[in-house]
Amino acid sequence: MSTKFRSKKTMSAEIVADKHRFDDPLSLAMLPPKDESPEDRTKRLATQHEAARISREIDDSLQESKRLFDMRKKAIKVLLLGQAESGKSTTLKNFQLAFTPSHFQRERAAWKTIVQLNLISSIKKLLEVVQDEMDATPVRKPSTPTSLSRASSAFRVPTHALNANHQQIRLRLSPLLSMEAALARKLLPENFDPERPSREICVRANSGWKATLERATSPESRSSTGSRHIRPLTGGDGRNKDDPTQVLSACKDDIISLWKDPAVKEVLWRNNVRLEDSPGFFLNDAERIADVNYEPTDADIVRARVRTFGVEEHKFILENGSAPGSEWYIYDVGGSRSMRQHWVPYFDDVQAIIFLAPLAFNQVLEEDPHVNRLEDSIYLWKEVCASPLLAKSTLILFLNKMDILDATLKAGISVQKFVPSYGDAPNDLEHVTKYFKEKFRAYQKRLSSKQRPFFCHETSAIDTRATSAILVGVREGILRGHLQKMNVI
């Protein structure tokens, strides 16, 4: 711009700025030297240009951080709480399946390996019981019963005894066990729990274990000999000894016959072992899962068990429903006792707590067999209701595992025996549920510093269809409460 076209106002502003420049020691120090050579000038201008670029970058990143911070403030935060095995991660998977289905589908490959590992884990327990029985009683040959075996069988009613066939099956299944140990070590390096070493698959939160699993179990990875991948160990029969699909399919017939065997069933029954009630139970589906073409169904993924270790943050952008595009953060916590200390930092600014409480009146905690599960759930519920940090949060109670409660009551297990205060009220699903629901309601009323509505659902989180219908209602309730708080409605 030539001086001719500058306004009076601009010119006087420049004079003031120049005056300021010569008064200000910093500006003086920044002035180019009087005898600056053209090369020095070019260098100086380049440096100034670079400094300005970096400064712009810092500004942009600060603005982005602010934007993310504001978005998080606007996002909906939900915390899943409850004791270990109460169904928190299962509820999270239901949420993904219902509202962010494409995300759910993307993780399918990782879950396939988990289902296979779950199946192997049940086989491991089965083999342990078989081994203990064999160690305790002499093994008999199947075709030529001895007088000793006839005599010992006479003590049992009905008489199904383990024999050399079972030992053979056990031997043939042993590669599964070594493969499981190796696979868990390689694929889940975070598979560590001081409370229950090597009992259950467990991953540290946010360790990217799903991506690790997907990478490590993909066919490309297995066919690679690169050092970053699992090296394939190919047996004499051409089978890959590291690949759970191959090893399981080779063992399929033995797995099925062992699980269906009346002698094994009897041993389990006598030892009071109900594998069917253990988390991640897939033995009844061995025919399908041990198949070489196995692909997990949605129901398999929801039922697959991985113990949560720490606190996992899951970010969702809703793909459907009344507020598509809305951003949610769901925190899934590890529920065993040693992990509860990590919950509190996540209490800040949380809109809703979904509290999972199975009415497991006849079970004890895995980490402490002296503590009744239902008592522990009630203790935790009281803590949550009374917490000042959660005073403004909406509490939503899921009386989960209703299917198990139903089966327990139908099996004739008496509530009164475990909870004397239940008295002689009918030992059926309706009355038992009502009784404990009222207990939870009363504690919330008594312990909340401000009154809040009591939201309670009876759930069976492995039933994806029924859970989805409940979650739609929960989602809408949370959204409404959130928008009201933000004065949008």
Ligand SMILES: Nc1nc2c(ncn2[C@@H]2O[C@H](COP(=O)(O)OP(=O)(O)OP(=O)(O)O)[C@@H](O)[C@H]2O)c(=O)[nH]1
């Ligand atoms: N039968 C039945 N099983 C359920 C139900 N909900 C969850 N499960 C199973 O119970 C086991 C434990 O569920 P998770 O969701 O992993 O439990 P969690 O609360 O996340 O446990 P931690 O991560 O150890 O704190 C899994 O194998 C689930 O498939 C239910 O309503 N009925």
Ligand SMILES: [Mg+2]
């Ligand atoms: Mg979990």
